[in-house]
Amino acid sequence: CFRSDLYAASTPLTVAAETIRSWVRRYREGGLAGLEDKLRAQRGGTALKPEELDLAAQLKREVPERSLDRLIHILEETHRVERGHIRRSTLHRALRSLGLSQSPPRVADQKDLDRFEADAPNDLWQSDLLAGPWLPDPARPGKSRRAWLYAFLDDHSRLLLHGRFSFRGELPALELVFRRALQRWGTPRRVYYDNGQVYRSRHMRHIVATLGLHRPVFTTKRRPEGHGKIEALNRLIRSAFIAELKSSRITTLDALNEAFVAWADVEYNRRQHGETGELPLDRWRKAVDRIRYADDDKLREAFLWAEHRTPDKSGV
Numbered sequence: 001c002f003r004s005d006l007y008a009a010s011t012p013l014t015v016a017a018e019t020i021r022s023w024v025r026r027y028r029e030g031g032l033a034g035l036e037d038k039l040r041a042q043r044g045g046t047a048l049k050p051e052e053l054d055l056a057a058q059l060k061r062e063v064p065e066r067s068l069d070r071l072i073h074i075l076e077e078t079h080r081v082e083r084g085h086i087r088r089s090t091l092h093r094a095l096r097s098l099g100l101s102q103s104p105p106r107v108a109d110q111k112d113l114d115r116f117e118a119d120a121p122n123d124l125w126q127s128d129l130l131a132g133p134w135l136p137d138p139a140r141p142g143k144s145r146r147a148w149l150y151a152f153l154d155d156h157s158r159l160l161l162h163g164r165f166s167f168r169g170e171l172p173a174l175e176l177v178f179r180r181a182l183q184r185w186g187t188p189r190r191v192y193y194d195n196g197q198v199y200r201s202r203h204m205r206h207i208v209a210t211l212g213l214h215r216p217v218f219t220t221k222r223r224p225e226g227h228g229k230i231e232a233l234n235r236l237i238r239s240a241f242i243a244e245l246k247s248s249r250i251t252t253l254d255a256l257n258e259a260f261v262a263w264a265d266v267e268y269n270r271r272q273h274g275e276t277g278e279l280p281l282d283r284w285r286k287a288v289d290r291i292r293y294a295d296d297d298k299l300r301e302a303f304l305w306a307e308h309r310t311p312d313k314s315g316v
Helices: 017-035 050-062 068-077 088-097 171-185 202-210 224-247 253-268 280-285 296-302
Strands: 124-136 144-154 160-166 190-193
Touching (some): 068 088, 124 171, 124 224, 124 253, 144 171, 144 224, 160 253, 202 296
Antiparallel strands (some): 144 160
């Protein structure tokens, strides 16, 4: 498109694809009025009090991985500030002046992407493997060992279905998490994985086929952007859960999993999601009448290991 006035020649104006999408969404939601710029309630923003800034800086220095949202959440939950008093931009500027906050550099992607969302709960589940914290190795005193997290996320509601840390990110660990999610939240219509070898295993395909689900869908190789929702969850887990372990006394795998389940059920699933504007648990429950569960015998059969063998000429 072009921009012109009475005194200057027309000059080209470039508009990003995501900007056009935002215009379309705002028009669909509010008509022409939705395209108008929102007026700021107060010019200049609300300044932080010295004691509020000192406390936020102390929390940031204690755990540098804490995000702005996490810092604001801690300040509000501990009743140090009123809810809605601190804005992210204000806190970012204040911490940046102290050298404690900076935006990470991003590499621009030249290919256009389309956003998508499953139509209903349990229409699509996503899963991924996340590198977790280092814990004392129970088999080797004095040594540490990294824990790995498998988690499943409902695409429509962003509900964290189940997650569990283990010392080895192998197939049995993934199977256990998948089975617990199926038992508690029912069966999905489709599952969406990355190209990890454990997800492409024949046994994972066997589970899906036995339960009558759509065959697994995998991300395009070297193009994992479609897995964005589970990646966003992983970033939140790093900043809001794993980072906080530095100030905790958790030293065992059982204690770690117990804390993670509590965080998922109380903190994540019952807090308003920034994209949907709803609590993940409430959004999932809206279509609870459509949820179907697998029969116990069928579920047990799906997770049994099976092997096809061919006898030789001697019958072995």
